[in-house]
Structures are given as structure tokens and as C-alpha cells.
Amino acid sequence: TLRMWLNKTGLGTEAVMVDGVLGVRGLGFKKKDGQNVDEVTLYAVLFDHDGKIASGVQQNHSLRLPKDEFEKLQAAGLGFHVRVPAKPGKYILRVLVRDAGDETMGAQSRPVEVP
Numbered sequence: 001t002l003r004m005w006l007n008k009t010g011l012g013t014e015a016v017m018v019d020g021v022l023g024v025r026g027l028g029f030k031k032k033d034g035q036n037v038d039e040v041t042l043y044a045v046l047f048d049h050d051g052k053i054a055s056g057v058q059q060n061h062s063l064r065l066p067k068d069e070f071e072k073l074q075a076a077g078l079g080f081h082v083r084v085p086a087k088p089g090k091y092i093l094r095v096l097v098r099d100a101g102d103e104t105m106g107a108q109s110r111p112v113e114v115p
Helices: 067-076
Strands: 002-007 015-022 030-032 035-047 053-065 078-085 089-099 104-114
Touching (some): 015 089, 035 078
Antiparallel strands (some): 002 015, 015 078
């Protein structure tokens, strides 16, 4: 699930705000010392009309969860919130998730305009 909105401060520090929930059932968690362990990296990138990177952020999530917390995470998903600085213009927002546990990636894109 991905939700985004614009944050306009009027101070020239506009940003695209992105909230999302990552389903974790398909991630490559490994058992280590009685915990479920995985490393997930999230990238949120704005591409301009030429396909060049205009702005972007990265978040790293080191997950080390006992069984009860792991079960809760499987039910609810991993929530995230990122702020991508942006100047006025039209962009494509791409959110990419890289799972170190099974070395897979997934992405979702959508257009966004910053007035």
C-alpha cells in the first residue's frame, strides 16, 4: 500500500511525503538466535521528465524480531514514512524495496506534480 501527499511550507522546502505499508510475508527472513532476521532497504526517488534523478532518499530497516513481534508484523506489515525534497515540477515517484534476505526487489511508481 502506498499513499503520498505534498508538504508545502512556503519556505522553498517543498517535499513529497510518502506513507506506505510493506507486506512482509514474502520477505526472506532467516532464523538466527531464536529471532527472525532480515535487512530491508527502501528507496523513494523522484525522476524528472528526462528520466534523471531529481531527488531521493533511502531508509534501512534492520529487523531482528522474536516470534510474537514477527507474527504481529506479518499481520500488520512494515509501515514507513519518507520525505523526499522536491522543487516545483512534474515527476515520477518510484518506491523500491530491496530485501537482503532473499536478494529480491519490488517497485511501485506513480506520477506526482509539485506546484
